[in-house]
Structures are given as structure tokens and as C-alpha cells.
Amino acid sequence: MNIYSKTYESNEQLGSQMHQLIAKLYPICRSITGDGVRKSLYILKQYIPLEIYEVPTGTPVFDWTVPKEWNVRDAYVKNSRGEKVIDFQKSNLHVLNYSIPIQKKMSLTELKEHLFSMSDRPDWIPYRTSYYNENWGFCLTHRQLQELEEGEYEVYIDSSLEAGHLTCGEYFLQGETDEEILFSCHICHPSLCNDNLSGISLATFLAKHLSSLSLRYSYRFLFVPGTIGSITWLSLNESKVARIKHGLVVAGVGDSGKLTYKKSRRDNAEIDRVVTHVLKHSGDEYAIDDFSPYGYDERQYCSPGFNLPVGSLTRTPFGRYPEYHTSADNLEFVKPEYLADSLEKYLAVVDILENNQTYLNTNPKCEPQLGKRGLYGTFGGTQDKKTKEMATLWVLNLSDGSHSLLDISDRSGLEFQVIQDAADALVEGGLLSNK
């Protein structure tokens, strides 16, 4: 199995296709429930055979309850001259997500209690929600806010907040074994590109790519609303949880920042070591953050009752870039080359997980005679040859049944691929057997 058999496209094409998917999803007004989520998942279904399922409002999911479904058709604020000074049609960020319906005239003073802007970023619209407190409101640029004159305003939000469903998407790819690798991304944000159309796009293209391969692990891709979605999935699929051997929360993978890995609660799980290995040997800048119980859906996967080995691989982490949760997280903020680079790192992680076997040296007493098997001194160019010889010796030396190929990579300081190639040649030469 070679994860990197990217025959179907160049990296450049790939990044461009990933960005195109983001562009398709961008205009849709999503929330944790409602038609925006449905429309988005139907678009993904054109890429991968997604299963879409609906969980009714009121369903108890651990300590939570599936909330009412929210939909919004239109929303605006008109001034006394009848001009729309805030208009949902121009940006779905303008409406406070989960706003209850309203149609009312009021003074500027009254209106202002329901307006949200950012004084330090006067041209950006902030993204705000009110899922669990019934409220209404508008988000606008600070410049818009300052231009509002005294007078009477008409406020109109054509939304509904009623019994309905929570909608989730799931794609399961059966592998050779039932052990699973989980990729989970949140799909609840409206017109915000990095957070998290980038994650949705990466998970989709990753799924599509892996579906063409023959794999050892099974793969599960979850496209769920943040928090309530992962809680709902875990609640309804508790019996499957034990199969999850590794996992990543996919988010914020399109900006220009360096790759950042947030470790799982276990701190030294195989996924933690694999991602660290990939980033360390990538030649690019990177950062490793310790686990903390604040963040994306790893909060749920890593809750103490599950403690799954799930980390999160992003570029700049949420909240550490000014565009986060504003209208500036737009189609220009995410770039094809960063999307493709992120996907490449995810593939490298999958590649190591798939190939991280533990072998037994069949000739453990003294070194085997590599020369007579063409495994020594017969490799190509000098530097490359030396590295391959070292990899061969390391694999033989540590394949005592208690070291995986990743253990050997880490102790030797050699890249996983080099170690794996050596192991493959040694298996071929009859000098390694499966544990």
C-alpha cells in the first residue's frame, strides 16, 4: 500500500480543487442545525458517498439534548428612510446565528443592545452565535455601526427555531481490519473559510483519496456540528468507540501559518508520536502543543469517559489569528497551496499509521550476512547508500518484537519511510517476519 500514489493529480491541481469546494460551500448559511448543513452535505456527496442522517430535536445525548432546528431566510435592518443598513443577503454573518424571528420598529438605542461589532477591526464583521440562550441580533462592521444615525429602525429576521433535526454526515471506509482511524470536522460555521470549510474540504479529499486504496485500517469521517454533533455521534455510537485506535480533528488547515499539532489527552499515544514524527521530518516549521481541554471536538473525544487517542492537526490554532471568527476569514484567507500542503501532511500521517508494524528479526544472533543477499553495499549513491545501510542495521538490531518501525525511526533519528523501505527489503530477503 502506498498512500502517496497520487497519480490522479498534481499537488497544485489538488489544492485548487480543494479551494473550489470551499468556494462552493462558502455562500451557504450554516449553523449547528438546519438546511444550510443539509445543502453543504449534499454538495460533499458529489465527492464521496456520504451517509446523511437526521437526529430529532429533543433526543437526549449524554448530558445534552438535541436542540431545536434553526433556519433563516432573510434578515435586515432598515433605517427611517427605508434603506437596508444591515442586510443578511450581503453576508450571512450579519445575523446573530440562532436568532429568533423578529419584526419590530425601535430606536437606535434599543437596537444597539442587539448589535455586535469590533472596534479594533472596523471593516470586519464578527461571527456571533446564541445557541443556548434565545436572543436575536445583528453583527456588522464597526464602521457601519458608527454611521448609524439617530432615528427609528425596522428590524426584520425571518427565521424559525422549531422542533426538527440535527443533521450529520458520515463516511465509513472498511479496511482489512475493523480497527478504525477517525477524522472529524465541524460543519456548523457559516461563511468562514479557514474555520472550517478548509477542514471539511481536506476531510473530503482525504476520504476520496483513501477510498481508492487498499488499507489495513478502517476509516471513519465525521462531518458534524461542533460540540453537539460529536456528542450526539458518541452517544448514538458508543459501541463503536472501542474500535477507534487513532484520530484527528480536522480544522483550520488553509491559512499560511505553520502546521500545529495539539496532542491527545494521552500525550504519548501512537497518533501523537506519528504526527510529531511527520512534522519533525517535514523540513517545515511546526509546533507541538500539549493537550488542553479547550478547543474543537477533541474536547469530547478526549473526555475522561472516552479518553480516545485523538489529537488535532491545524495550521494556526483557533483564536491565534485576527481573522478568526470574522468576515476576514474569507476565500482569500485560505490558499490552495496551504490546503494541499496540509493534506499532504495528513497523508503522511496515514501512511505511517498504516505501515507502523512490529517485526521479528529471524536471525537475531549476530548480524545476518547482508552482502550475500544483496542487502549491503549494493545501494545507489554514497549518502543515500549509507543511510539505507544504517536503516537496515537499525531495523535488524531493534526488531526484537518490542519495537515498532516508528520506535526504530525515533531511536535512530531516521525518517520513517527510510526505515520502512529497509524493513520491506528485509521481509523480502526473509530476514524479518511479522510478529
Add this chain to the structure above:
Amino acid sequence: MNIYSKTYESNEQLGSQMHQLIAKLYPICRSITGDGVRKSLYILKQYIPLEIYEVPTGTPVFDWTVPKEWNVRDAYVKNSRGEKVIDFQKSNLHVLNYSIPIQKKMSLTELKEHLFSMSDRPDWIPYRTSYYNENWGFCLTHRQLQELEEGEYEVYIDSSLEAGHLTCGEYFLQGETDEEILFSCHICHPSLCNDNLSGISLATFLAKHLSSLSLRYSYRFLFVPGTIGSITWLSLNESKVARIKHGLVVAGVGDSGKLTYKKSRRDNAEIDRVVTHVLKHSGDEYAIDDFSPYGYDERQYCSPGFNLPVGSLTRTPFGRYPEYHTSADNLEFVKPEYLADSLEKYLAVVDILENNQTYLNTNPKCEPQLGKRGLYGTFGGTQDKKTKEMATLWVLNLSDGSHSLLDISDRSGLEFQVIQDAADALVEGGLLSNK
């Protein structure tokens, strides 16, 4: 239980009271036995209901024997003109501690073999003892020594060294459980303030303060002569030793140096982690020293046959300040503010030990919905709110039965008090239960 309910006095008053007790004890000539110790303990009895007990000379205590009791009434050296050139009445440091009685005339040359001074500190009187070699002698300033003229001198020491007792003080405070925290200080030094009237004063005020509270642990305060006193206590109370769960040797807590913690032989006992936590979060400079078998009575508590989790929390460690064991360790050398600051740190240690519980998250699968319980997004000011939310999430995430609140503090980097407050609120909200 809130250790910090210091309603009875301000920190300034406290420091001043601690210094006043030192001043009362300062003039008394103490040694490892004798009336000086008794007088000192009777003074402490005015503060706390100390039990005073006497162990007869000759009592075998492990490898040792309780020594003869020493008392001294007067001592001087007169020159040929009958002038007292060294006078015990001016400073009890002038007499070599445990000097046998003598009255004799002799030449300067003969006398000099029994005189001790410090050439590098010509105005200070050194403190010297001869507990286990019968001898006599005088300590004096180097300037005094240099002024001695040739001629005949009269040496007079009115002391007794006879069968008697070793005197110890002990205060036991029964708590909710029989598990004990030990505070031990040595009471054998004469007019030396930091070493160790400061420790005696701190232990007394700590005991007095804790006696007014309702506590989980029982507390034992030992006021014993150095080395032979702790050996005697351990020998006579071996059956109680297993109850000691944590302990500190209290000494050198009044000078202006930074707090210094010497770890127990176990190196990573709970007391070691607690004191480290307190010092790290104190905002003050501090030092942590590894255990070594040289020092105060931790030498006995940490001997291999006991290996108790007993460290020593001092300011500048013994021997690292020039005033150590000289007449310059006087009432000016120890200051009320440092005494009060040291006591505050001891109280902070007690506070964490008392509250370092291990809880169980009652809702371990996924996060509980904090919002509906008023535990999220409802705290005060922004920074404070964020810290409290993080503390809440950390406590929930790590309360799996294998992490104490201190473990959670250390992993999260948050101060113990913040973690404890979050835990208290979660217990109240029904989201944590006792393990």
C-alpha cells in the same frame, strides 16, 4: 475549611507577635538539655497547650544514649587586674556549650587553647558546642582575643554536667483523620535568632492558628533538641511513625533571603510537590534543593529505616549566610515581615495538603452542559472568567480517579486555589463526587 481565615490579626501584627516571642526567648541560654530548654518551653506554653516531657539521662535511643544534663549559672575569665575580660552575663554564646565546670588560674598561652574566635569577622562571637567530648572553653570576638595581654588569668565556669533529663515539647492536634502532618523544630540553640528561635516561633504560631480550625489531618508539632531530640522522639514513638503522611522541619525562617525548600529523601513525595507548587506560584524568588543527608532533623526522619516524607522549608539555608552560628544572628537579623511571609507559605502548604482531594467526574462521557448549570460563561471579568472556565474544564477532564487536584494544577499550570474553587463549584453542581 479555609486555612486563610486570618480574622484575628493582620500580617503585620502577626509578624510583630512572632518577633516578640523570639525576643522573649532570646536571652535564655539553651542547650540540648537543661533548664534553658525548660524555661523556653514554659514560655511557649503560654501560646499553645504544649505537653512537656522529660527523658532520663542514660535512656538508650537507637544507637544513642540520652546524655547528661548540662546547666550553667555563670562563667567568666578575669585578667590579672581582676577585670572580667570575657563574661557569660553579657552573652551566653561566650561559654562553649556543654563546658564542664572549672575554676583555675593559668597563663594566656594555656588559656588560648580553650578560646574560639573568628579572624574574618572580628566583631562577632562564634557559637561552639562540645556535647560529646568533655571539654571547657570560651568564645569571644577576635578583637577581644587580640586585646588579651600576657599574664595570669582566672577561668571560672559554674556549670554542672550530671544525670538528669532531656526535655522535649510536643503539641498534638487531632483532626478528622489519624493521618498526621509533622512540624519539627530544634530548640537547642542559645541566643541565636534565625537558627532557630524563628522556627520555634513559626511552629508556635502555626500551631496556634491551626488549633482554631476544623481540619482533615491531625497535626503534630515537635519542639526538640537537634539530633538527639528527634532520635529520642522517633525511638519512643515508633508505633506512631506510620501515621506521618507529610512533614516539614521548621528552621531559619526569619532572615531576608528567599524561601528555599529542601526536598525529602523520596524526592517526589506529595509534600515535595506541594511546597514546590506553593513557591512556584508565590510570585517570589525561591529555590528548590535536592535532598542531602546533611542538615537539620530531616536527617533522622529521612534515615533509611524511616524514610518519611519530610522536607525542610527555610529561607537562606544554614551555613550559607555569614551570620550563621554567630552573635550576629540576633534580633535585628530576623524581621517581622519575613517571619510573617514564611508563616504564610507554611499555611499555603497546609491549605493544599488539606484540600488535595481526588474527585470523580460524574458525567465522564463528553463534557456536561455547563451553561445550563450556570458554570460556564457566567463568571466575572474577562481574564478571570477565562481562567475559571479553563479550571472547570481541566477539573472535569482529569477527574477520572487517578488525578488529584494538585495533579490537575500541575498539568494545567493553574494555581491550586483556582482548581480547588472550580472543583468546589463542580461538587456543588453535582458534577464531581468524592472518589
Add this chain to the structure above:
Amino acid sequence: MNIYSKTYESNEQLGSQMHQLIAKLYPICRSITGDGVRKSLYILKQYIPLEIYEVPTGTPVFDWTVPKEWNVRDAYVKNSRGEKVIDFQKSNLHVLNYSIPIQKKMSLTELKEHLFSMSDRPDWIPYRTSYYNENWGFCLTHRQLQELEEGEYEVYIDSSLEAGHLTCGEYFLQGETDEEILFSCHICHPSLCNDNLSGISLATFLAKHLSSLSLRYSYRFLFVPGTIGSITWLSLNESKVARIKHGLVVAGVGDSGKLTYKKSRRDNAEIDRVVTHVLKHSGDEYAIDDFSPYGYDERQYCSPGFNLPVGSLTRTPFGRYPEYHTSADNLEFVKPEYLADSLEKYLAVVDILENNQTYLNTNPKCEPQLGKRGLYGTFGGTQDKKTKEMATLWVLNLSDGSHSLLDISDRSGLEFQVIQDAADALVEGGLLSNK
């Protein structure tokens, strides 16, 4: 037992004798088999009662087979004028080691395919072998190569490659116990001094010295051809392997570089800790390298089926000095003072291994009264006295049956010898017993 009882010679004499042995062995043309090895071992037999044994060609030894025996009597290349332009009699490095016999006339072009030189070191002859590929060739300086004119050359190698034997030397020194310390050096290199006549000389003088002492461990010295020799020994002596408790591969111990220790595969075996302790306290520069499966015969001893605690103590490691495997690794490159210094370090290692006992404090509850036993305050000069007292206290404190003297040295930071002296005095005083 005092390893350092070097009554028979000064360090200077010792280095000079070590160098003289190297000089005797230098002219001999050794290989992995053949008369050169035999001659060399017979010389060593004048120093120590070496057992020399012969293993027939074709003997299977694990994955290998004992090769044909190679001998060479003469070899040269003559130009068309009959002048010897390359002459084995001038340096045995000139012939490719294990060259098959040849006598043939050929053009310069054809000849050049069998010539080896170093363009970056134009005055040095490289050392090359072809043990497992039948081939012939000559090594020469790059200057020689460049001076060769077009024309016909006569190539002559009077060698034989036939069924015969592999020759090894072994010296076993029975100690008080059957537990062994192994010293292994490779003897297969021709006229190269540091690699490894230096190791042969050190092992010989170490063996000679230890044979005069009464020792706790048994000692085994192996003088074997690299790789095939250690494989052969391990294969034929598998039942003895479990007795090897510590070991060092002895090589490259005569150059001016700093001592370098390459750790065993176990990484923290007693030998690893002992050598580290010796180097750390030596006052000299040193380096510690992690284990890697490339190097000398530790490759075989540390193969996973044996995983012996065998490291390698050299000066500059192989391959890291330009003279390595060239004619510049000559009698000037190794110096008596470095040889003697290396031997001294080996002796220090043996000394700690011999004395690294674990004792029990017979008086574990509280400190024993050292004063009454003359073990406290009765040592010599001030600094020395303080160190001895500390060593005494550390030994008593940690002699609980789970700390060896080396553990105590490492935790206290005190040199092993100081700790051992304290332990000896405490055993004498009845305060320590054997575990």
C-alpha cells in the same frame, strides 16, 4: 583489591611498553585469516598465556561461514621498464586485502580499474579489503597514481585463498565468581596503529595487569578478526554468553583525541553508567555517544538475540579522523601517553565494577552515632574532611538494599572512590553489612 597497585611501572614506562608492542606488530600483514594473525598472536603470547585456536574454513557460524584462508607473500606492479612502481614490501597496505593471486601484463587503462587512491590525501595509501567478493587490486598514494605513464604493466600478486582456518586468541582469567567481564578487540587490520594495534596492546597490558590481582569477576579477553571473529566466538561459545555481565570493545585508544564512550544497546546498563562515571570524574574532556548498530564488534554482542551489556571505549571514534584506514595511521599517530591514559581509564572502569557492591545499613533507624566510633569529625584537612563526612552520611542514608555504591555516587555527585572508602570504613565499623 586495589586495581591501581601499579608497583611494577610508572605510567610513562607503561605507555612506552604499550607502544613498543605496537611497533613489533606493525610490520606484519594481517587479515581476517592467515599467518599474519598467527604471527601476531604468538607475539602476544610472550606477554600473556593466550590460548590460540583455529576454526576450519567452511564452519557454519550462525548466518555466516568461516571463509577461506588468505595469505600473501609478495605483490608488485612493474612498469614497462621493469621498475616496481607499487611494492608490497614497502607497505602491506599496497595490496587489496584478500586479493586473489594474479600474474598478468596489461595496459594502464585496464590496471586502473584495480587501483585505489585518495585524491584529497595525495600522500597517503588507503586501506581496502575485498573479503566477500573475489577480486584483486592495489592501493597507492594519489601522487603515485598520477605519475603512472601510459604503457604496459606487469601485475603480480603471490597470494593464496584456500581452505584453511580462522585463527583467534583468547585469555580467560578466573575470578572469585563465574560472572565475566569481556574485553574484545579486533586483530584483522594490517599496518594500522590506532585501528587497532592500540586496542590489541591495551587489552594485552590490561590482561597482564589484572592477572596479578585477586578479582571478584572473571575476565575474558578476545583477540579476534572483526565481524567474522566475534560471530565465530559467539557461535561456538553460546553457552558461556549468559555469564558476561559487562563488556567493552577495545579499539582506537592511542590517538590524541578525547575519550569517547559508545553506550551499549541497553543504554543504561551498569557498564554504561560506570564508564560515564569514570569519564565524568576524570577531569578530562570526553564524549558519550548513544548506541548505534554500526561500528566494531559491539554490533554482534549487541545483536538482538544476545543484547549483551557491551559498549565501546575509544578515543576519537572510527571514521572521524582523516588518518583512519590510511597509511597515516602509523607509529607516530599513536603516542605512549595516550595509550597509558586510555589504559588508566579502563582500569578505573574495572575498579568500579569490582567494587560496586550494595550494602545494608545495619542501623537504619536514625543516624548511628559516628563520633563514638571515630567516624565523624576525625578526618584530616578541612575540605577533605567535609567530603568524607558527606560520603559517610550518603552511604548510610542510601544503603537500604536498593542502592549500589555507584547509585550512591551518582545521586550524591561524589566520586566513586570517596564513596567506596566511606563504605569500607563503615563496614569496618560494623555499620554496613553485605546485602
